[in-house]
Amino acid sequence: MKMDLITSLYVFMLAAFIGLEVIRRVSPLLHTPLMSLTNALDAIAVVGAIILAGEHKSTLSTVLGTIAIVAATSNVVGGFFITDRMLKMFKASAKPKP
């Protein structure tokens, strides 16, 4: 348990640094799709909800887990969908082909 905690803190710290470095490089041009993409990725919380609803440990946990899956899944589907729609619209100027 203690080791798990320490490992988790390491993971969090490293991921936060990677996040800051990677996202600093994202062009302001793409900040809106960036937000919808990170939102979709964040909906990975759905895995926790799936286990909660599937384990069926209590009625309360099953009900809350089920609602949580619905909320997260709508973010996954809607988030990736709209991000791709936005990114498709970004086109460079037509350049003469070499």
Next chain:
Amino acid sequence: MTSFLGTDTIIEVTYLVATALFILSLKWMSSPTTARHGVWAGELGMLLAVAGTLLNRGIVDYKWVAIALVLGTIIGVPLGKVQMTAVPQRTALSHAFGALCVTLVGTAEFYLRAPDVPKFMMSVLSMEVILGSLTFTGSLMAAGKLQEILPQRPITFKGQNLVNLGMMVVAVGVAVILVIHPDRMYLFPAILAIPLLFGVMMIIPIGGADMPTVISLLNSYAGLSAAAMGFVLNSKLLIVAGALDGASGLILSVNMSKAMNRSFSNVLFGAFGQEAAAAKGGKEERPVRSATPEEAAGILAVASKVVIVPGYGMAVAQAQHKVRELYDILTKKGIDVKFGIHPVAGRMPGHMNVLLAEADIPYDKLLDMDEINGDFPQTDVALIIGANDVTNPAARTDSASPIFGMPILDVDKARTVMVIKRSMGAGFAGIENPLYYLDKTLMLFGDAKSFVGSIVRELSGGGSHG
């Protein structure tokens, strides 16, 4: 036994691969040329992780999981199809959904584990639930304001910040008691209810121009609450995804607060919104020069370098497609046309770029403030459409101005400035803009869409004669 071990290993490996794909996904967002790979990487990672999770041998009942997945998809598809002008409220709504998921899972975990919750577990669980629930109501309120279901006018009252701060102190205090005495289960609803109320109170004083900051901040909260959930469930994948989302929201919030000239701590504690409605001052009548579409077209036609500065007013007037026509016709005449975009233009970070990209304007013509500001002294015409405060030179020169110190687009350095505006009314913040009274400034009074349309007609008429 070995098969069990095998399944567990497979699940862990899918999570590991998904984590790598998520990081790659964000890395590819650095450039518009690779950004779509980023979406695919993210989708693949998500698919792997969900498929891996479904193998979990703890799952005894797939019925509700399946129903919920289908239902979520049914809700998600229309949310992915909204119009580009509605993306800010869609984003706010999705922050609310993400936070709802986290809060519900946290609540369920508490009642499954209580009264025997280890101290560390209870701390992260409290953080998950507090951040999750305030993000849930806060984001719903933000979405409501953006969709104009709720009044957009900021509502302020005396001692507002004190009340809000007090609520958070109480919520954290209750959480601390729960960490020490996890058997006092009756206290748990308080760390749900108080932050839920706080989320509402936090957004009440927010006006439209502050929305980009608020949405970024809620994004960050949503990410951190998901990371906290990762600690509770001991899921490294979730910790990474939450940390990435939190970092992204944090960077955007810092960007936005810089662009609004607010200190980050000011933003962090929700103490934004208008500070004592900007000094209105006596409205003196000063002469301005106005021009007709013909005159404006004449000046544009002989320019060699034009910078268009769009603001949220352009989106409200739905003028972006007319602006594209103007861009096309000027470019065809050999005129260099670029767009100068202020970080807080629009209702969320990058919103203006999406609207212009939708109108088929090439992204390499969309430059952010730092890139374009050096160009203005060599610019013949700066054409401002539906933007006001972000072009106000008082931010640079007048230390008494409420927006003093805010970085602005230096449009006043261009040879000629044209401003399309409905009337001389002051902008969002109620601040006079001295730009309009400069000798080089021409006011083009009218609706952005029809005015740009008239300029385009003039320019194309002239073109066919020659």
